Amino acid sequence: MTRHAALFLVVSILTSLSLPASAQNAACSKKLTIAFFDWQPYHYRDENGTPTGLDIELLRETFGAAGCAFELKVMPWKRTLLAIKFGTIDGSLGASRMVEREQYAWFTRPYRRETMVMFMRLKDLEKKNVMSIADVVSGKNRIGILLGSWYGDEFAALYKADPKLRKYILQTPEYEVLFTWLVKDRVDVVFNDLFNGIHILKKMNALDRVGVHPALLNDDYIHFILSKLTVPRTTVEAIDKAIEDFQSTEDYTTILHKYVPPEQLTYMPLQ
Template sequence: MGFDAWEPYQYMTVGNTVTGLDVELVRAIAAEMQCELNIVQGSWVELLGLLKEGEIDFVLGASITEDRQDFAYFSEPYRQEQFSLYVRADDVGLDVASIQAFINAGHKLGIVNEYYYGDEIAELYASAKFRPQFVGAIISEMNMARLLDEEIDGFLEDSFVAASILRRKGLDELIKPHHITLGNNDVYVMFSKASVEEELVAEFNRGLAAIKQNGLYQQIVLRYQD
């Protein structure tokens, strides 16, 4: 399993234990399948490369894209995510109604390389007109630093992830969510076609259905909503 630090979904505790909402859900499914997990840590870009080569079998927290379907299978969706625009506290009242309006006004937008933020952002990023307004980073913390250094004017991040990181780093008074949010997207486990048979994905889906049916799924999710 590929692991990309993304608290509260995937993270390392002070005792060097890998945990988080996604990790706990997959551990519960693996127990249903009577499988053991071996964990490989890397950035999202590194993990995608390893997945393509079959050097890791799956990663968590993935979105389906046409490109990825060439080299990966996808589980049934196991949760949803919503990305929000984050800005400096002084800019919370910025009068823009959409991401397109934000970048149209000349603002630079921080994103994490190879993350999928939905069709709207993918189309803007593919546009020669708007591409220069996007600034890529390896991890979200880099976007936060760039925002405070005024190298970018805002960044996109999952609402739970941003709240967790900002609170932990003591930046929650300096960086605030703008009212612009993107629509909810389904999130999947992504399996390598180079190392995983489709039947294993079907077995994983049966395990996911089982923990939803026996109540374990809801128990885990509720722990992270408190």
């Protein structure tokens, strides 16, 4: 070996030792642009304009462990999907896996579950002793739902089979209005996402008056979604491994408990 070759080898070794793990394994070769929109408590901007929320915390933990630097960009959801499709951004969070999206996007390992549940006043939960979605729907309960939302196949089938059910449905485009109706006895049941509902009830100081029915409306996996045009498969694999490792730690559960009380998580399997 020549003196020049030996010197080059030493410099190369020292350079590789000084690089972060992410650069050494080349899992993420660039900073990723990740889009989000305001959807509390998953991803939103606080009073200082800083991105925060459950999904943002999980993003930081898992992408950080995978060695993937990222920057966050506010963008409406429909525009986000188009941007991922055409590669003008790298990805987003809070995505459900769909066949049409798989044509242009990678989906990571699920990092949480999205659970649609039925919120009821505690006194009614104790009194009515209803144990199924059909019981709630057929019991002439006034049901508050968000305009345009999906609440699972079972409710959709019950709604289609019984035209009379429509007169018991009250709809609004505002989540907070649903729970105001429930607390003020304008509806008997509110259909909503578990974490979002708990978040709103916390702000209303109404968790001591409202509970969650044990029957699930819908239960789905939630993923990070990444553009196939700009993100290599090796990056997705590194993020998948980071998610898997993080979900087995106490820190993962601690983050979940910041947003939903431990007793409510019995309605949402973590794995």
